[in-house]
Amino acid sequence: MSAHALLSPSAAHRWLNCTPAPRLEATLPESTSEYAEEGRLAHSVCELAARKKFTLMKPSAYNTALKKLKADPLWSDEMLTTAGVYAEHLAERAMSYQNTPYVTPEVKVDISDYVPEAFGTCDCVMIGGDELIITDYKHGKGVPVSAEGNPQMRLYALGALRKYRPLYGDTIRRVSFYIDQPRLDSYSGETMTVEDLTTWGESEVKPKAALAYAGEGSYAPGEWCRFCRAKAQCRARAGVHTALEDFKDAQPPTAGGSPLLTDAEIGGLLHRAEGLIKWYDSLREYALGALLDGGVIPGWKAVEGRSVRQWTDQDKALETIISAGIDRAVVYDLVPKTLAQLEKMIGAPQFSELVGGLIAKPPGKPALAPESDKRPAYSGAAADFAEAT
Ligand code: SF4
Known part of the structure; x- marks a missing residue:
């Protein structure tokens, strides 16, 4: 198995709609962004938080692992907060069963029954009662990703069924998927019967995966082009x-x-x-x-963008101004940190306890959105009323 399957579950929305995309993408250079690396680190923090919650992990082992993660240059304290939210949700789900469920983080699953050579990693698999639950953590804060109709989650579930059905047999009748995206305060889920899921796999996925693996079918542009390498x-x-x-x-x-x-x-x-x-x-x-990169795009060139002057030594510059007799109050503004910055620094629970009652959320400015947008239509009257209260 190579590190990257040609048809990855995370790109399923794309290759299910545009089957020739993966083979075309394979001819183009792969890029990795700092966001992707940050996401990987945040997932490791989530895995650690889940292990602490559900396994007999010694505090010393937890602290050593955490120290190692904190040493990463991409570390941010926010990762600990979001991983805490994720682990809490897992715990809530686990407590909803009469008997203690089976819970395991970071489960590699084989999806090749449906998609050639495909595999994936479920952030957490839980099996309780007659249900198999997959939870996925998303660290991105660009667009909220919904679990509803999400092919990546469904493929993971098919892989998890392949792994656990030999052990649990027909006890598993339902599958649920959840996506936790704490940085966008976005939490969603979907439940299907095992029968509906496998029918989807056989009728929707298998034929398209075969076409995509062969690089056949028609190019079909759509919103799924957004993350396509081409x-x-x-x-x-x-x-x-x-x-x-x-x-x-x-x-x-x-x-x-x-x-x-x-x-x-x-x-x-x-x-x-x-x-x-x-x-x-x-x-x-x-x-x-x-x-x-030294290429030529006829009719275009790269130029220097707008540049802003900056101090070469800010402390020295400001001290020089003050020692020349300019009042310190002219040089410095005492500006409070923003609500979001303070919440991030203090941590959400203590922040909410201290000043939760002093926060109001005024209505946002009206913005244009397509009718399919999940938010309710803007009501000027409702906004006036909210402002008045
Ligand atoms: S850009 Fe869009 S249409 Fe073109 S290959 Fe990628 S997904 Fe298909």
Whole structure:
């Protein structure tokens, strides 16, 4: 088994929709970001927190392991807080069973019954009553990831069934998946019967996985392009956004027609232009990278961006100003830390105990969102009322 399967469960949403993507991506360089490394460290902290909660781990062993993690340059105290939330949720779930469930963190699962050569790692597997539960921790704070209809979680569950069914047999009748994303305060779950899950695996996954493994099928651009390695260079994605046909509704008015777009046209165009902006951003990012690597993008060059002056020795500069007779109050502002910074530094439980009652959450500014957005529609009256109270 190689370290990376061609069809990874985390990219399943993409290859289930665009089957030729994995083979195309394999021809392009892989990049690893600091965010990915930070995520790996945060997962190790979660694993340690879960082991402390569910195994007979000696305090000395826990402290040694924690010290090692804290020595990582990407360490942040917030990881301890979010891992605590994750472990608490696991404990709550474990307590919901009459008998103590089987709980184990970091379980490698083999998904090759459905997806060629695929494997994955479940952050936590719990088996209680007639249920198998997979919990996944997400450290990202870009977009909330929902467990509902999530193919990555379902594939993990299929792998976990393969591993545990020989031991538990038909006792396992249901599977549940949970995604904890504490930094976005996002927690979601889904439950399916084992029968529905395996039917999904056989009918939805197997045929598409076979196509994807062979690099066959049609390129199908969509929101899943976002994390595709080919997102900037992909011709199919470019085709969608460069097709003039896509904007035909906004062509110049015909004789006698209105020169202004209707609200209905604007609604449609907003949807179509959304993908266009994301695609354009991927092109810019790719082109800048290529130019910095010494490549040529005809018609474009890399330039120095806006630069802000900075002290070479701030302490010395400020002392010089003060010793010249300028009042210290002119030089320094006494600015309190933000609510979020203080919460991060003090820790959520103590912060909430001390000042939880002194926090209000005013309504956010109105923002435009597609109708499918889960948030309720903005109500000016409700916002006025919230402000008044
Ligand atoms: S960019 Fe989109 S359409 Fe192109 S290969 Fe990737 S997922 Fe498929």
